[in-house]
Amino acid sequence: MENQWFTISVYSENQVGLLNRISGIFLKRHINIESLNVSKSEIENISKFTIVVHTTERWTRHIVSQIEKQVEVIKAFYHRDDETIYQESALFKIASNLLFDERQIQNIIKDSHAQIVTVSREFFVLAKTGRRHEIDEMHQKLEPFGIMQFVRSGRIAVTKTEMRISAMLEEFQHA
Template sequence: MKKENYTISVYTENNIGLLNRISAIFLRRHINLDSMTASASEIKDVFRFTIVVKLTEDQVKKIIGQIEKQIEVIKAFYHKDEETIYQETALFKVASKLLFEERQIQNVIKNSNANIVTVTPEFFVIEKTGRRREVEALYHKLEPFGLMQFVRSGRIAITKEKMHISKIIENFGMETA
């Protein structure tokens, strides 16, 4: 079977140590995570991990089974890229003098649909939200100017189809938002 990108969504209670146990599932199988984010979900008191991996469908099904064995895990889902809407966000810190001395950098920012979010006498910060390849393209365009700092979030994603997580949670007796 061919390896593909899969976005795994794990709905959980918010308990200490769960992140460690979930990441250990991947570690034991020598599976590299492309990204992992955690946040509140659309349901009150339910949290969501969004994990991106490159696996075969059989491998991702086994991983889902292992994740769902964790007591605090309510439900885990997996989706291919074409079944989700996803984005990443990156911040780029650049010396302020370049904003005024290098006209080209203004064109790079404008052409990439990025935003300047902060300007100080020493530096300015650019924010770019988009697909990973868009963020990486901006990185390569800004790199010759000298990046002071760079950080990128993990993937955040929602599915195109309804996930029915609210009904599953109701069956667990938890209150939905």
């Protein structure tokens, strides 16, 4: 089996130390977490971890099984990239003089569908939302002009098919 990209979704109670235990599962298997996002989910009082890994399906299935053994974890799923709709966000801080002096910067902003978030005398900030390769491409185009600061979010994702986590939780609460 060859490595591919997987998005792991973990629904859990919001408990101190769970993130540390989940990351330890990956550490023990020498699997790098490429992206991590934790947020509230569509279910009240339930958190959702979105974890991106590049490994085999066998290892991913094994990791999901280990994650589900954590007491606070309600359910974990994994999906291939073609089974999800996903985005990342990035912020680029650039010297302000470039916005007005370099026509190419304006073309990069327009062509990449980025947004100018703020402008000051010293710098301006661009926001870009999209797939990882789109953000990488924009970074590559801006790099020769000098990027003062750069930050990227973890992946956020929803599945193309219905996830029956809400129904599962309802059954669990009535049991």
